[in-house]
Amino acid sequence: MDTASRGLNPSFLILNILNKFADAGNSIVASVTVEAHSERPILLLEEMGLLHSVVCQASTITLVMPSGEIANTTLMAWAPNGRTAFNIITSHPGCNAANERGAWSVSFIKPHGRSIILFVSALPLHEVGRTFDISFRHSSLGGYWGTPMQTSTDATLVERDFGSTSNPSYDKDLSGTEIFPGNSSSLGLASDIIQHLTPGYTRQLTGASVEITCAECVSHFNFTIGVDFTFTAGIGNVSTALMFATVNRFEQSVFLDIKVGGDLQVDFEFDLIKIPIEGFQIPTLFAIGPFIGLGVQFNFTLTGEVDLKVGANASIPANANANLDLINPSNSSANGWDGISFQMIPLRLDGGAPNFTIGAAVAPFLEFEITVGGGGITQGTNSTEVGLEARLTQTTPAIEFDFVTHSNVNSACEPAGDADFSFFSNAYTVDSSLGLLTAAGVQLNDAGVFENLGLDFATSWSKTLFQYNSRLPLSGKQSDSNQTCFVLAEDAGSASATRANLDASPSQHPAATGTLLAAASAIPTYDISKIQSYYDSHGHTLPPGITAEMLSGSVFTRPPLSPL
Secondary structure, X not given: OOHHHOOEEOOEEEOOOOOOOHHHOOOEEEEEEEEEEOOEOEEEHHHOOXXXXXXXXXXXXXXXXXXXXXXHHHHHHHOOOOOOOEEEEEOOOOOOOOOOOEEEEEEEEEEEOOEEEEEEEEEOHHHOEEEEEEEEEEEEEEEEEOOOOOOOOOOOOOOOOOOOOOOOOOOEOOOOEEEEOOOHHHHOOOOOOOOOOOOOHHHHOOOOEEEEEEEEEEEEEEEEEXXXXXXXXXXXXXXXXXXXXXXXXXXXXXXXXXXXXXOEEEEEEEEEEEEEOOOEEEOOOEEEEEEEEEEEEEEEEEEOEEEEEEEEEEEEOOOOEEEEEOOOHHHXXXXXXXXXXEEEEEEEEEEEOOEEEEEEEEEEEEEEEEEEOOOOOOOOOOOOOOOEEEEEEEEEEEEEEEEEEEEEEOOOOOEOOOOOOXXXXXXXXXXXXXXXXXXXXXXXXXXXXXXXXXXXXXXXXXXXXXXXXXEOOOOOOHHHOOOOEEEEEOOOOOOEOOEOOOOOOOOOOEOOOEEEEEHHHOOOEEOHHHHHHHHHHOOOOOOOOOOOOOOOOOOOOOOOOOOO
């Protein structure tokens, strides 16, 4: 086949340019391979050499060559045995809207001087080939959420000639953002924000109030992501549907301010933000719209009122990965997630006398929305045209704890007895855990998108790829991970997401509000009269576990205590 006729191939055709935006600072690679019908080869005009110009009309496409000789040579190469039936694809602006490709079925060829006239009829792009292999790669999807605002290192994305026109920013300042009930204006994400509140949550909140604010939510992330998708239009089969993600960097701090008033029992989850990233689409054929987002999940069972701050820091090691088979979920896998590290930010109670059970998770996610056969992805919203959603969610960290208030108890939160010479007016038993959950899911939103093409796809599913739970040291000290009895201790200020430890460590003195401290490490209230009685009746010997230093400053009438 000579240079002039390059592009007419009876087996397969690469439609788009690979590594289109390497020079824009983004490692994006995308391709579509179309396998032609055996009896109808495919001609891609953009692949033809020595083509002078193209003229498109309603039923004809005229190819103007540099000379009559080249036109004749091209005709001979195309149809040495009189072949005139093939399909043609072009993105020529005279034949299509901007950034679109069209397909035509050629039924007859007529030479005319140095031109070749093709008699054509329009053809839906998804009918031009027998199979379609779609591949999308983004090897450095990165950004920063948090405060202070920093300049993104990611170059601004620009329009592609094959689809997406989104130009997102990955930098979002979530400090002070109201997560629930949710205030889109506080995010500054008018077109990005999506909220999916669990049905009936407003009814569950009757008689109670809930306010959850992201005091500090900071995330540095960088992923390699990809999709491989193969469908056979004529047979009605999706033979390959793979999604994968590899962690290049992931560091996250979540520090929540939770205020609840009244008795409450409620569960809710929703997407706080959902930001479109550079996608890949060929209109009338397919669209892949990747998104990054942040979901929140909460459940409350509470009696009374509470104002508290709680959070944790987490990081995931580089090269942790997930491979998702959207058709055969059992083939999905995840590796490297067990190397996660996390640290509790000391829980701080700012008010209330709570008895509650709370579960809280802030879950970043990667999502692909896939449409086959027409339409496209509506950036920033869930379009009704989207046929399939595939999501990888990382709930890091997920905090679960039960919090019960007790009065006049010892350091084990048991009622002070005859053998206890000290007590705490208020203490709290806390049963808690910090968890990591990597999950994948597929949701078939509009089966008609696939059924219209005769495609058969697996039903929706969800799968836990990796799960880890550990006891949560609410005081922020790993040595307290086995402690269940805590008091509130005076502190110089509250913890923060960027400071896992206080500037000044909590004192050992209990207080009405403050940071959780293991009761065993706190200074209790000493029962002086009981100690005095024991001292008098045991030959001036202090009770076990009580020293003179502990009683320094206490009023002791007789005789003066001295170290033994």
